[in-house]
Amino acid sequence: GAVVSQHPSRVICKSGTSVKIECRSLDFQATTMFWYRQFPKQSLMLMATSNEGSKATYEQGVEKDKFLINHASLTLSTLTVTSAHPEDSSFYICSARGGRKDTEAFFGQGTRLTVV
């Protein structure tokens, strides 16, 4: 399968600061990227969908001003958690899909964010 690289794998930040998570498609052009949040022992919760060059579409209940998503190129999308608080601590996972909509999306390794 295709390779999606997510960085960093772990990050600890102080309350009130911002942290950026990168998601890169290494061997294909990702026309669509998805950002998920996963709480311990729970399923993946879709936060937003982004298409290259367009504004992200956020799921209901997800604050777009807090979770800034940029998808400026066909190989890179970023998620910035602004003014982080301890309740933002979670496992964030991206996935990327290229070409036709009915192709499979591949997941990154995930980022464990801890806000102290």
Added chain:
Amino acid sequence: GENVEQHPSTLSVQEGDSAVIKCTYSDSASNYFPWYKQELGKGPQLIIDIRSNVGEKKDQRIAVTLNKTAKHFSLHITETQPEDSAVYFCAAREGGGSYIPTFGRGTSLIVHP
């Protein structure tokens, strides 16, 4: 929207036994059903998938079956090994629109040596 139910939430087996995880979906428009394996601290990895025009698919020790009429699909793992221990997620995806999958709640599979 689509709703995917997954059972059991936890499954404990002895090495060498078979494991079966079942999922049901609600939207008859869904036509693609992937299964993911997620190891601790890592992202989900696709292990097998099936499309609605097929009833069964097998890849070595892993097989997936699909019953469109009943709207359920299952993952079968034979000859389980300790390294099969992980959380498994099923998903259902519609054949049009946004093509965004809906995930089940996950099954924690524990294979005891």
